Amino acid sequence: MIEKVLITTWGNPFQWEPISYEFKYDSGYYSLESSSTLPVLVEAIKPEKVILFVLDTLANIQIKGKPDVEPKEFLSYSEVVEDVRKRIKWFLYELSEKCPNLKHMLESGHLKIAVAPGIGLFKNIRVEGDVLDFYNYVIYELSRELPAGSAEIYLDLTHGINFMPTLVYRALNNLLGLSAFINDCKFVVLNSEPYPQGFSKEEKEKIISETKIRIRVVEDRVVQPKPIYSRVRDLRFSAFISSLANGLPLVFTTFYPKLDELRELIDKELRIFFENIEISNGSVKRKVAFSDDFKTLTKLYYLVRCLNSNELFKSLPADEVSVDMLEKIIETVFKKIVRLEIMTKRDVRQILDTVNKASKKEGEIGDRIRNGEKLLYLDVYNFAKDKNLQREKKVDPRNFLAHAGLISDRIYVRLEGGNIKLSYGDPDEIAEISVKSMWGKF
Amino acid sequence: MIEKVLITTWGNPFQWEPISYEFKYDSGYYSLESSSTLPVLVEAIKPEKVILFVLDTLANIQIKGKPDVEPKEFLSYSEVVEDVRKRIKWFLYELSEKCPNLKHMLESGHLKIAVAPGIGLFKNIRVEGDVLDFYNYVIYELSRELPAGSAEIYLDLTHGINFMPTLVYRALNNLLGLSAFINDCKFVVLNSEPYPQGFSKEEKEKIISETKIRIRVVEDRVVQPKPIYSRVRDLRFSAFISSLANGLPLVFTTFYPKLDELRELIDKELRIFFENIEISNGSVKRKVAFSDDFKTLTKLYYLVRCLNSNELFKSLPADEVSVDMLEKIIETVFKKIVRLEIMTKRDVRQILDTVNKASKKEGEIGDRIRNGEKLLYLDVYNFAKDKNLQREKKVDPRNFLAHAGLISDRIYVRLEGGNIKLSYGDPDEIAEISVKSMWGKF
Known part of the structure; x- marks a missing residue:
């Protein structure tokens, strides 16, 4: 309706x-x-x-x-x-x-x-x-x-x-x-x-x-x-804001905000705002203004309210999500930003193909995948493609954006009942990079 | 300043x-x-x-x-x-x-x-x-x-x-x-x-x-x-609008509007608007309103005015542009939409690498490239990669968007003094696809 x-x-x-x-x-x-x-x-x-x-x-x-x-x-x-x-x-x-x-x-x-x-x-x-x-x-x-x-x-x-x-x-x-x-x-x-x-x-x-x-x-x-362009003090919320603006699906699912948490922050600030209104001699004096974060938090609150009305997002936030889920999220959230949708799905699809290839190949990594072990995707990639790429010490924010946040030396893959599950090894590092790639200088 | x-x-x-x-x-x-x-x-x-x-x-x-x-x-x-x-x-x-x-x-x-x-x-x-x-x-x-x-x-x-x-x-x-x-x-x-x-x-x-x-x-x-989201009757202008919204660099250079042409259209409509204002008994009656195109044309006019203040765009529109030029345009126009910039440059870079590879390879296509002949990029690609991909009869708009409009069976490449030049074979077809990929159902 x-x-x-x-x-x-x-x-x-x-x-x-x-x-x-x-x-x-x-x-x-x-x-x-x-x-x-x-x-x-x-x-x-x-x-x-x-x-x-x-x-x-x-x-x-x-x-x-x-x-x-x-x-x-x-x-x-x-x-x-x-x-x-x-x-x-x-x-x-x-x-x-x-x-x-x-x-x-x-x-x-x-x-x-x-x-x-x-x-x-x-x-x-x-x-x-x-x-x-x-x-x-x-x-x-x-x-x-x-x-x-x-x-x-x-x-x-x-x-x-x-x-x-x-x-x-x-x-x-x-x-x-x-x-x-x-x-x-x-x-x-x-x-x-x-x-x-x-x-x-x-x-x-x-x-x-x-x-x-x-x-x-x-x-x-x-x-x-139209995404949110402003950030807030909380790194995880800002990472989520960046994921919507830049099309970073695993950042989106990892840092999906909880509605209650947002509401509490907003209500707390509102309470302080109202408590600091002084009334005297028929005059109203507001002694405290809203913080810079307030309007961004309320936008975020409304966004999550809208998203939560869709069954798909009910299980979020999640530390680990299936490739299927990731694809559905891309199709739902970015359906109107067609080029972003297509390119992001292509990045997810590449991971799927590589893991599938590795899971059918003879060798130690192949065995461990088939056993349902969680592995650094870079190792799976090297194994499947006979390459020997090394883990970078620092993540380049441009490279992070270029691959929809799905960079091989920071994500982990795991096979479960025919489904491939993805997760970040160090979410704190990822939150920082997501924020840096949107607001930092690079 | x-x-x-x-x-x-x-x-x-x-x-x-x-x-x-x-x-x-x-x-x-x-x-x-x-x-x-x-x-x-x-x-x-x-x-x-x-x-x-x-x-x-x-x-x-x-x-x-x-x-x-x-x-x-x-x-x-x-x-x-x-x-x-x-x-x-x-x-x-x-x-x-x-x-x-x-x-x-x-x-x-x-x-x-x-x-x-x-x-x-x-x-x-x-x-x-x-x-x-x-x-x-x-x-x-x-x-x-x-x-x-x-x-x-x-x-x-x-x-x-x-x-x-x-x-x-x-x-x-x-x-x-x-x-x-x-x-x-x-x-x-x-x-x-x-x-x-x-x-x-x-x-x-x-x-x-x-x-x-x-x-x-x-x-x-x-x-x-923030791009323009509305289209106008003129297909070429609409294609250009789509190129800005979706990051299609060769569509951008091919259909870059001429400021004079826009001004003429706008002035003509303005003249009709003013000619149809009736004055009688101290009353003003406007008998003709502006068309739906008018505000989109004025936005486009302002956009081109802004772009024209940069030397880079002085040579546009152009039927054929160098890869260098295309990269500079991507860096200039999409510098603030970082993910679009990176992905679009990656697509251009792939063409560059493939043509360079072909130009160093023995064979008929290699000879023709070295002779400065203009060739369908698909042929060069097949030659360089030892593949045998066929030209599609119809272009899929999703595929067109996914590759920044640089689809191998519709663009032509030519080597000139060490520079690789790109062009579309059939601009009318490309204008249609650009428009369809933004406003059409698919």
């Missing part, structure tokens, strides 16, 4: 005024009078989920038409977030009067209000902190909320302000590029025509009643796989 | 009010009172060029503090554009009073005002058309204005409205990804804290005088190479 998710960024909805929005979608035509694009989009797209990004700077904002909501004295940041959520919910219920699908989503919990850290001085609140906290928080929320399988993602830019639309766009661009390795992802960006502006009160009434503003598709594309 | 370019998107500057903007840059601290972020950014960054995107929907807009500018009756779209440019220039000169660097840029023509096609109904003007015209026009302008060499690109999102910031961000993301194949590109995205909001007139005066709003870096990264 292809899951549809509608994502939207909202500035201050309490300033918006009603007008007729229209949207052509999937050979249908939809039109609704509303203060927001959301109802007509929900009616047309019928998404399985809506994610709505708003800013904490909306706390204590006055709700138009409901002046009895008094500003509160906040004692904690969670009260700030709760206040914003309450106000937005009130607005959403108003909107949903004309939109049964929206009402249903609200009541069934399929609409997520994500209150993200903003910045600035407003009558209602002052918020100080790193502007990038917004991006980090958004990518974190999306890494949990986006589907792990094939998806159509709709991003509506209409109501965003300031950095919101561009940074949410950027976060989606990065995350969907990861999902696209194994899933089919469509990314559709929407924007309505602007609300008529500059008219006097009298002119306006007439114009608004006569105008329908259209929601337009500003981008509609099938997402291409 | 690394050229610095500052790009910014502006909504309606005649609504903006002065405040102190501050910006920390390169260990310096800059602060200026202004109605816009532009002066302090120009003082701090000292860009070689500024590109300012505004919308044609600003035509006839009232200029605050200068109410004597009467609305005009426009007779053509170029008058609309001229009107917007005049108003923006007036505003820029006001801004530049406190900023000698900005004044200098204005007077020396290093600030480009790009009036892009907008959309919507305003008191001052109504503009109808495809919302994507904005994106197409922006990517066209940038393809001409961005540096062809290494660059630092600064994008300020602060003053953009609606779809402007996100679409300019997207255009830069795509274009810089092309430049990054051979250049060092840094992409820095800026956004100021929001202007204080919600205060009464009395409160505001005090707050504005006491507040400095900071311009923040929301993204700062070294751009990674």
